[in-house]
Amino acid sequence: xxxxxxxxxxxxxxxxxxxxxxxxxxxxxxxxxxxxxxxxxxxxxxxxxxxxxxxxxxxxxxxxxx
Numbered sequence: 001x002x003x004x005x006x007x008x009x010x011x012x013x014x015x016x017x018x019x020x021x022x023x024x025x026x027x028x029x030x031x032x033x034x035x036x037x038x039x040x041x042x043x044x045x046x047x048x049x050x051x052x053x054x055x056x057x058x059x060x061x062x063x064x065x066x
Contacts, residue, residue: 014062017044017053026052031065033058 005035013019020026025060029042033056040054051064 010041011055013044014053017047017062018044019044030049033063034065035059035061035063041046 007017007062026045027044028050030039031042031052031054032038033040033054034040038056038058042052043055043062044053045051046053046064049064049066051066053062053064055062
């Protein structure tokens with residue numbers, strides 16, 4: 001099963017990030033944004049750093065938690 005795919009993004013991702021599949025397992029993972037407290041959905045992985053990247057809708061930015 002694939003969880004990430006390199007496709008043309010609808011929103012820019014950080015350099016080196018690989019977008020997760022909308023129907024994939026990682027797309028259901030969410031974490032609170034450290035800046036805004038709102039839930040951020042997982043939108044990408046960054047294999048070189050070994051982390052997931054989330055999108056904060058409230059602050060319109062990406063964040064990751066290690």
